[in-house]
Amino acid sequence: MPESAEEVHARVVAAVGADGRLPMSDSSSWDIFPWEAVDGAIVPRVLPPPSDEPARWGESPDKPCGACAGFDPETVVWEDEHWVLTHLGAPSGLPLVLVLHSREHQDLGGLDDDLASELGRITNRLVRIVEHLPEIGRVHVNRWGDGGSHLHTWFFARTARLTHVLGSPASEWNDVLPPGPEDVWRADLAHVAKRLANWGGTARA
Numbered sequence: 585m586p587e588s589a590e591e592v593h594a595r596v597v598a599a600v601g602a603d604g605r606l607p608m609s610d611s612s613s614w615d616i617f618p619w620e621a622v623d624g625a626i627v628p629r630v631l632p633p634p635s636d637e638p639a640r641w642g643e644s645p646d647k648p649c650g651a652c653a654g655f656d657p658e659t660v661v662w663e664d665e666h667w668v669l670t671h672l673g674a675p676s677g678l679p680l681v682l683v684l685h686s687r688e689h690q691d692l693g694g695l696d697d698d699l700a701s702e703l704g705r706i707t708n709r710l711v712r713i714v715e716h717l718p719e720i721g722r723v724h725v726n727r728w729g730d731g732g733s734h735l736h737t738w739f740f741a742r743t744a745r746l747t748h749v750l751g752s753p754a755s756e757w758n759d760v761l762p763p764g765p766e767d768v769w770r771a772d773l774a775h776v777a778k779r780l781a782n783w784g785g786t787a788r789a
Contacts, residue, residue: 586679586719586772587764589745599762609759642689642733651734652689657788662777663687664785666699667706669777671789675769677761678754680714680741680776691735692727706780707737713779714741717772721745724754 587595600606611617620629642649655668661682662669668685684706686699695703711723721744727737742754749757770789777787 585768586717586741586743587768588719589743592743592746592761592764595762595764606760606762609756611756611759640729640731640733649689649732649734651685651732651736655685660788661773662780662785662787662789666702667785669710669780671773675763675766676758677763678740678742678749678758679717679720679764680739680769680772681758682710682714682739682741682776684710684737684739686735689734691729691733692737695735703737705783709780709783710739710776713776714739717741717775719744724752726755 596606597604612619618628619626621627639647641647642652655670656673659670659673660668661671666687668687670683670685672681672683684703686695686703690699707725711725714720714723720741722742724740724742725737726740727735729735738755740754740758742749742757749761773789774787777789781787
């Protein structure tokens with residue numbers, strides 16, 4: 585069962601103190617991070633001029649597709665003939681972060697109608713399963729396609745009643761909140777895998 589808001593908050597206080605700040609996420613050092621500190625204020629970065637689109641992973645020989653190379657079996661939660669659900673390898677700040685990948689090298693917009701229907705059904709089932717876990721407020725579903733060309737959809741489960749961890753910043757909070765207990769995380773992964781396998785596929789967690 586995921587931690588309560590009070591348990592997560594207590595973990596943060598234990599890490600940095602009641603008045604302390606958590607460290608910045610690694611994404612703050614990315615050149616695409618949109619904010620910077622100037623004269624003590626947080627302001628948008630200066631937008632550079634247009635340039636060529638960078639190649640994504642799986643689009644050039646020097647950037648091979650990691651998903652096509654195979655999924656680490658230690659990170660697979662559930663799989664079937666067309667889809668693989670993985671975790672990030674260790675607990676993170678949010679209760680659960682899962683990634684659903686197409687087994688074949690395809691991208692959103694290129695799926696045939698049958699696969700698109702499967703994606704919708706699995707997404708709906710996964711959200712329903714995770715949101716029925718205790719202490720989960722919402723599951724955010726995100727597809728960002730600028731890094732890898734192999735279809736991968738993110739599922740971010742946020743803790744209920746942590747009312748500053750809402751909306752799109754939840755993915756940023758995931759990188760700065762201290763990770764939760766591994767035994768709780770693994771039990772939740774096993775629950776999700778077992779429930780998703782009720783519709784087919786194989787639970788691996």
